[in-house]
Amino acid sequence: MLTLDDAGTAEDLAKVWGRRPHVFRNAMPRPVFEATDFFSGVVATAQAMLNGQSKPTGRLALNGKSTSIDEALSFIPRSHIQSFEQYEEQIRESFRDKEFSIILDNVDVALPNIRKRVSPFMHSLFKHVGYPVRGIHSCVYAGNYASTPFGIHMDDCHVIMTAGIGRKTVAFWPREYFEHRRDLMIPGSMAHIQAKVSDHIDDAVVLEIGPLDLLYWPAGYWHVGISDAKDFHAALSIGIYHKGNAAGIVKDAVALPPVANANSGLPSYDSLDMDGIKISATNAPAVSMAPQRFTDMWNEVRAGMLSENAAEIAYLKHTLSTITSVGFGPPVLESPGAIQHMAGVAIGDSRFLAWQNVADTTVVASHGLLFEFRSNPDEINALFLKIKRGEETSFTEIAAFVPTERLHDLWAFIVNGGLLRTS
Numbered sequence: 009m010l011t012l013d014d015a016g017t018a019e020d021l022a023k024v025w026g027r028r029p030h031v032f033r034n035a036m037p038r039p040v041f042e043a044t045d046f047f048s049g050v051v052a053t054a055q056a057m058l059n060g061q062s063k064p065t066g067r068l069a070l071n072g073k074s075t076s077i078d079e080a081l082s083f084i085p086r087s088h089i090q091s092f093e094q095y096e097e098q099i100r101e102s103f104r105d106k107e108f109s110i111i112l113d114n115v116d117v118a119l120p121n122i123r124k125r126v127s128p129f130m131h132s133l134f135k136h137v138g139y140p141v142r143g144i145h146s147c148v149y150a151g152n153y154a155s156t157p158f159g160i161h162m163d164d165c166h167v168i169m170t171a172g173i174g175r176k177t178v179a180f181w182p183r184e185y186f187e188h189r190r191d192l193m194i195p196g197s198m199a200h201i202q203a204k205v206s207d208h209i210d211d212a213v214v215l216e217i218g219p220l221d222l223l224y225w226p227a228g229y230w231h232v233g234i235s236d237a238k239d240f241h242a243a244l245s246i247g248i249y250h251k252g253n254a255a256g257i258v259k260d261a262v263a264l265p266p267v268a269n270a271n272s273g274l275p276s277y278d279s280l281d282m283d284g285i286k287i288s289a290t291n292a293p294a295v296s297m298a299p300q301r302f303t304d305m306w307n308e309v310r311a312g313m314l315s316e317n318a319a320e321i322a323y324l325k326h327t328l329s330t331i332t333s334v335g336f337g338p339p340v341l342e343s344p345g346a347i348q349h350m351a352g353v354a355i356g357d358s359r360f361l362a363w364q365n366v367a368d369t370t371v372v373a374s375h376g377l378l379f380e381f382r383s384n385p386d387e388i389n390a391l392f393l394k395i396k397r398g399e400e401t402s403f404t405e406i407a408a409f410v411p412t413e414r415l416h417d418l419w420a421f422i423v424n425g426g427l428l429r430t431s
């Protein structure tokens with residue numbers, strides 16, 4: 009559990025949701041993360057970035073500006089560094105008298121325990137206010153900076169924040185407060201203003217939190233982190249992107265052909281089949297020259313969109329994945345190993361499992377991961393109902409409805425989707 013009473017705190021949070029910032033004082037039995045966790049998060053993030061993985065990532069700043077490569081290297085824990093205290097010393101020695109910030113993005117990937125602890129509370133909250141269409145994003149803001157480097161701003165996400173190390177103070181103003189101050193708007197950025205915090209602090213609601221408190225503020229609320237001390241502080245921020253649009257879901261659902269990344273190596277050379285546009289004598293590109301690959305890709309995308317119930321299934325995939333992961337999305341996939349046919353299949357908390365039928369297809373989601381059964385909807389329904397009620401079944405029972413060539417995919421879904429009975 010995140011809080012001493014997840015259901016009760018979620019109900020109270022729902023009452024201020026979208027209205028105003030609020031602190032739930034001493035709501036948690038212990039901090040969501042501590043100094044040692046933060047240090048593990050830094051190590052895991054640095055390793056992932058050095059290995060070129062897409063998640064998790066980090067961002068660094070010195071005196072409010074992004075770091076150069078040389079400066080960034082000084083943030084990487086040196087080989088002899090074993091603890092948070094040693095790491096803090098390394099940073100302070102490297103950047104004396106400078107304000108630094110370390111942002112760990114997708115920190116739920118670097119520190120899976122954060123996701124485990126936060127998710128049940130989110131289910132309780134989203135039962136009241138609805139699940140976020142655009143999901144949630146968790147990061148840790150750490151450093152010794154006095155004020156949020158980019159100043160007073162607003163975000164389009166609701167935020168839940170806890171302080172892991174030190175205390176965190178945030179100043180808030182309602183949207184109307186700066187709404188008509190065109191003189192303060194930064195051209196091109198509706199969400200940032202160039203106002204001095206000290207000019208407006210008397211009108212602000214200032215809230216301070218310690219490691220056991222939970223702070224909430226609504227989307228579209230002006231805010232800035234402030235602090236007097238030069239001490240190291242680190243806070244977990246969970247951005248809840250509640251509003252979304254249909255275009256975003258369509259874009260995610262349509263399996264467009266992958267575009268090769270720049271500098272991704274020689275394999276990408278293979279995709280340069282459209283290098284140079286040839287023109288005919290009339291100075292126009294000849295239609296007959298459309299490369300075969302272009303036409304094939306087009307037809308493939310169209311076939312996917314025209315298949316039976318494609319729109320319903322695409323929408324289901326998005327919503328079921330969101331609901332069963334509280335917006336975190338699927339977990340990082342691990343190699344599932346060899347199939348164990350007699351392995352038990354069960355779910356710990358039934359809120360992380362959901363499914364829906366569309367004609368003969370059943371889309372099943374567990375902890376954000378998806379699997380599509382393409383036949384026997386009634387039997388699949390009965391089977392997952394059994395699992396959701398807390399009963400156990402075996403892999404073999406489910407595998408009976410899946411063709412042999414898809415068994416490995418099913419096994420990967422069971423393992424990575426947290427459906428393998430472990431004890």
Ligand SMILES: [Fe+2]
Pocket residue numbers: 161162163231
């Ligand atoms: Fe913000």
